[in-house]
Amino acid sequence: MRHSEFWQVVEETFGAGYGRSLAEDLVLPGVGGRTAAAALAAGVAPKDVWDAMCDEMELDDAVRWRYRRDPKERRGGR
Incomplete structure (x- = not known):
């Protein structure tokens, strides 16, 4: 997962x-008690943050696995 994919799926x-x-x-808690933005800035892999x-x-x-699907298929909300 790239950073751009992380933000897109969010x-x-x-x-x-x-x-x-x-x-x-x-x-x-899963990334050391940081926010997603702070974890990404600290170099935590986007997949781990997601x-x-x-x-x-x-x-x-x-x-959880939405980012692996085609972007056109993902546009169905949560």
């Missing part, structure tokens, strides 16, 4: 505004 899953807010404010976000938000596997 927006597709949560919406642009709420997704960015979560990335900036939600503390993720997994931590999915864990914290209790998202199902269909959402």
Whole structure:
């Protein structure tokens, strides 16, 4: 997963505004108690940050693996 894929799947899953807010404010135990934005800035792999976000938000596997599907297929919300 690239950084651009991370941000795209965050927006597709949560919406642009709420997704960015979560990335900036939600503390993720799975990446050392940092926010997604801080973890990415610290060099944590985007896939690990996405997994931590999915864990914290209790998202199902269909959402967790959304970034692996064709972008046209992903546009179905959560």
